[in-house]
Amino acid sequence: MASQEIEALTGALARLPGLGPRSARRAVLHLVKKREGALIPLLSALQAVEERLATCSICGNVDTVDPCAICADPRRDARSLCVVEEVADLWALDRSRLFPGRFHVLGGRLSALEGVRPEDLTIDQLVRRIEADGIDEVVLAMNATLEGQTTAHYIAERLERYPVRLTQLAHGLPVGGELDYLDEGTLAQALRARRPVA
Amino acid sequence: MASQEIEALTGALARLPGLGPRSARRAVLHLVKKREGALIPLLSALQAVEERLATCSICGNVDTVDPCAICADPRRDARSLCVVEEVADLWALDRSRLFPGRFHVLGGRLSALEGVRPEDLTIDQLVRRIEADGIDEVVLAMNATLEGQTTAHYIAERLERYPVRLTQLAHGLPVGGELDYLDEGTLAQALRARRPVA
Structure with a gap:
């Protein structure tokens, strides 16, 4: 019953992961009630990202600058490279702040079923980075x-x-994982990779 | 570690009700990966709403047209008025599609504690609508x-x-409500308003 524009905004928000139709409606209500405090800040943040969105030509990360903030950060260890399947994996690892080096996004995973071959991923670029940049360590962080x-x-x-x-x-028990609830594959990995008690 | 613009967008999304920092980050990732399919539609939907946002001069609803879509709808019963505290209540009732009339948003509730007096609400406008528009029925839908x-x-x-x-x-048991879990006030209301079994 609301106007077309409000319905369209609700629909666009409802398609975001983590939001459904009901929470999208609550979000729209919040936005229209707080025009100065919520709607306009969100609008200009979106505009800024949309205008400058770029894929990092070095690592494949998505950012608003190229090279991305991570590749451009001089405090990062440039000789250590963490290879991930997708940008989402890079963000997840970066969020943990545990890896001090740089990243390399493959853009997917090999899959006979989906017809993804090595040349569909950025594997050649990875090899070239290793040849050119004096990389010491490569961490394979695939799923x-x-x-x-x-x-x-x-x-x-x-x-x-x-x-x-x-x-x-490493593969094994996730933190908080209860043996009782874990699949056999994880248990097998955890057992195979068992380590002496420190 | 992401650029300032992406952090700003994550922050703006995280302040929406129903989204936290983690889901905002997932939403941003979705947006930057699907520029054409998600980012641009959301951006233009927000722009359209921002440009045309208006408070309905008749009922107080928030919409992109004035009078709002509900007040302008000729299929609505213009002689029946449902009075609510906030725009959120109007939207909730309208979503149920159970009320065929129009609405009136008070803009709050009387509160000695918060110093909200009758003249702070749109009660005078309500009286004027009743005088001018030949209203037959007024449903008080306060919380x-x-x-x-x-x-x-x-x-x-x-x-x-x-x-x-x-x-x-009506006040009473909510659908699915179990006596065991309901507060005494609700039980008292339900008992007081008990009705003969049909």
């Missing part, structure tokens, strides 16, 4: 899925002849 | 709070001398 692990194996093979320390994320 | 009910009583007194059918929303 713990069949396709993620296939991709990790493929990259490990491609990098065999380079003098880099190649590591991958 | 079931002390202040909401005080406001309803006050309005009922003000409208005493007009030939309108004055009703208010």
